[in-house]
């Protein structure tokens with residue numbers, strides 16, 4: 001049994017009492033409130049076991065003391081707690097600002113005691129008081145703890161445990177970061193809501209106005225019904241961070257005012273559109289159970305055995321490679337480019353965002369449609385800050401080529417996975433053209449590009465078969481004097497070459513060499529993005545291995561440089577029919593019908609490896625279900641993708657009971673044949689979208705289900721994977 005003392009029985013404190021009573025009824029709770037009526041109510045509702053008129057009484061013998069009072073009372077309450085607590089008790093708080101708490105404690109003790117763990121539950125309601133106590137207030141919400149180096153580890157453990165049993169997830173941040181983030185995501189919106197309602201209520205006709213205020217006003221101002229005392233205290237406690245948030249907002253509002261005054265519909269449209277895209281992305285993050293203030297979005301996929309085949313007709317989202325390029329070339333073109341079928345995934349959005357940051361007006365994506373108002377080959381503007389590429393290697397490498405030819409300096413950064421990936425493969429050959437790019441010492445991002453260089457076309461014999469390197473060189477070649485040519489050691493995807501031609505820019509192709517002559521211009525066009533064969537691959541394998549399957553994937557891109565997956569699966573005996581092959585906007589497209597068929601192990605021809613480079617994670621899964629051995633060689637590039645894909649698959653498949661050995665450039669897999677079942681286990685996706693989806697497919701043939709951790713990055717390439725998978729018969733659930 002634990003003894004908990006709750007100081008302050010408002011919404012936050014009383015909801016903790018209610019949650020603990022519901023989920024850990026053996027805890028004993030002492031409650032303190034300044035008001036007699038509140039104490040009586042808390043007792044009557046069974047929220048506390050005993051009430052006290054003094055803090056000293058409440059904290060006696062407590063294991064854990066929660067201070068849940070308005071920020072303005074914190075210092076005085078803390079003094080009291082400090083003077084009367086047992087020496088072994090741990091103290092935490094629930095205040096919305098953390099810098100002020102630390103300052104208050106410092107002013108009392110001149111140090112921060114190891115027994116104090118600052119905390120902030122990111123939950124609340126516009127309702128206040130003990131009456132509003134809600135036992136589920138913290139379920140699926142984040143609690144941020146801001147301990148310092150001196151805080152005792154067991155104190156942090158106890159406070160984490162306290163919140164976790166209430167259903168919350170707990171993360172840690174430093175104090176300054178917490179206050180900055182919360183100023184923008186919580187305190188500023190409250191100030192704005194209070195302010196808007198106040199401004200309207202000054203109006204003589206406010207009753208009339210409120211009577212007719214519809215959904216927008218109601219939604220926007222819900223939080224203006226919150227407790228004014230609490231929000232006054234928060235506003236003053238987080239003064240500096242809030243002031244800078246208000247200043248930033250005021251500047252934007254001023255710009256919007258000016259745009260409206262001068263009737264600048266384009267400016268307004270761009271601003272609204274950008275906000276809308278950001279809001280949609282934010283919703284997709286929060287819908288996955290993540291909270292916007294954390295940088296990681298924990299997401300766990302669990303697939304259990306499919307009792308029936310994978311069936312139906314689906315269209316997977318737009319091709320990632322083509323989507324990126326449509327924005328890049330559309331931005332550099334003269335005129336307005338329209339794109340249909342655009343992939344609304346985080347990677348492609350990173351590219352959209354980067355070009356917006358360089359002054360390009362881009363509308364959408366909205367239901368797959370994007371409109372890019374090209375600025376011409378030399379029309380990009382210097383971005384105000386580093387361009388953030390998220391998880392997207394394609395964005396970073398192709399943009400390196402484009403930015404190498406600009407007159408301004410720039411910098412490209414990315415998330416933790418991208419920050420580990422090799423960038424010298426682009427910085428070195430671009431250097432041969434006269435570009436100046438710097439990476440970190442080990443050749444990884446950030447990539448810093450010095451603009452204003454005079455690029456001279458030259459020839460490059462590529463060391464690795466990489467479409468990204470080839471594309472970076474060709475795109476830099478648009479800005480170079482004379483001819484830029486590149487020879488690839490094996491065929492790689494040729495979307496850049498095709499699309500440049502679609503924009504009226506000549507590309508010479510001779511055998512393994514592609515070349516452009518600098519100085520030309522691109523003319524805007526319309527682009528139809530086919531479905532991504534790399535996303536279709538998960539379904540091609542799923543339907544091939546689950547008996548009774550019959551699935552049609554419509555409008556899939558079957559560019560010859562991408563069809564390695566079809567060739568390899570066919571060599572393994574898969575039943576895939578290519579139907580209604582046609583050409584759409586310069587790219588070949590078809591509907592693919594796939595039916596269950598027993599597979600055989602093969603030695604994958606090395607010539608097919610670059611044509612299926614992104615599909616190996618799920619091909620490994622197919623190989624496990626084939627009869628006999630499958631050997632993959634010549635695929636060392638897999639080690640430098642979003643994760644080391646050989647290692648990620650070997651580790652996970654071993655945990656699932658597969659006889660697999662990794663090699664430096666591939667793997668050898670002993671397939672179990674049609675009756676094979678994966679063992680039930682929990683495996684890691686290593687923040688790699690394709691690893692996550694590959695293991696989700698494995699679960700379809702598992703004895704007791706496969707749990708895949710760390711799947712949030714599926715949103716980078718296949719935002720509606722879960723929905724489509726379920727539609728075709730995957731028993732797939734998501735949790736956080």
Ligand code: S3P
Nearest residue numbers: 321394465466467468469613614
């Ligand atoms: C891509 C090329 C491939 C591929 C990546 C997308 C592209 O990378 O793995 O997902 O759009 O050019 P490499 O060119 O590095 O092999």
